[in-house]
Amino acid sequence: MFSNNGFIILLTLLIALMASITPMPLSVDAFRPDWVLIVLVYWCLALPNKVNIITAWVMGFILDVLLGSVLGVHACAMALSVYIVVVNFQKIRNFSVWQQALIIGVLSAQYHLVVFWLQRFLSDVVFLPNYLYPVITTIVLWPWVFLLLRRVRRHFRIK
């Protein structure tokens, strides 16, 4: 993972982890995009030989520790979402950025629903529609993150 400037991947993932816990005003807090998922999906599409399900699971695990949820919940959801990307990366690569954004939206929705389902299984939480608000911001954010990370990848020649 660390050959050919691979540590940049790790750096982007760390920044994504930080972005997913930075404090935000209460009004926009519910719209926090899934930074870690977006960045993971990008690297899975671009370099599937470097970033795979295990990476996703480890990132989900760290997210569990950071968010204070039951260990394994976010890890499981993240691995499931990234699995879909890993299996279909050649198809998804050929879509336009906006089509990709919609796919990311579906993945993000799946991620949140799996997290909710597991939490529901563990303790009696009730479903609120604002658990799915991040899907919207994730869709909007994808093209920008895609362009930025592609630029990063080409600049540092990460292979």
Next chain:
Amino acid sequence: MNPIFNQGTSPAHRLILVLCCSAALIFFDHKMASFETARGYLQSLVSPLQYMANAPKQMMNWAAENIVIRQQLMKENQIFRENELFYHEQAMQLSMVRQENERLRSLLSSPVRGEINKMFAEIISVYSDPYSHQVVINRGTNDGVYEGQAVLDEKGIVGQILHVGASSSRVILITDISHAIPVRIQRNGLRLIASGSGQIDRLIHNFVPHSADVKVGDLLVTSGLGGKYPEGYPVARVVLVRADESREFATIYSKPVAQIDRLRYMLLLSKEPSKEQSVKGANLPKSKQASAGKS
């Protein structure tokens, strides 16, 4: 050039592997709670990330605190001075009442109450899981924090310490769905249990008979039963009592008195009576200063 077809384990095998790992983690963490010590280490490992994530907000706060006009400061100072006078008067009263209480207690030959140690903490306002109510504070084992310690703000009980790291720890709030706290009504001493509802402004009291004397506006204070929370700190105020006879128990909701949605500074209470603080009430303001000075 990378090969198009990946060698190595197939994605499906990897997925099965990690799903099994997740299932095992969830089982051992949730059902068996066997990660309590490991969680402490993990919390210490990720605390740099949390401090870094909190840095921009810290900077904004710092800037906002530094850019205040003189008039505002003078006004605040005035208010603080008035408050200090007010509290000082109360402390004087308190010392007298406390001595009297001790005398009475010794007459009844019941044990004299010990002092409670206090520690000052500030919130690291990082985002937490929306399904549970938790916050992270900037104190850990290095400062002597331990699991189960009671946490309060200037109004009342906030929660208790859940996981302790080296320099930060996690507080579970009283409104969390998995949390409950033994309380009593200050007015008549009736004991209840306040369970979290998952909503920031509501606690639920289950299994209260219709005949119980509960009124809207009653103040609920900690009862000290269960040993986690020291006795007598305000917790919540009753906001709704519905005596629907078709149900088995009365429906009672209360609202936490602590400002749970705008926490910043908090006090951690520890149970062991401190040795250096003598039982004389006169040094209460001093001990307050000492605990604030620690920060």
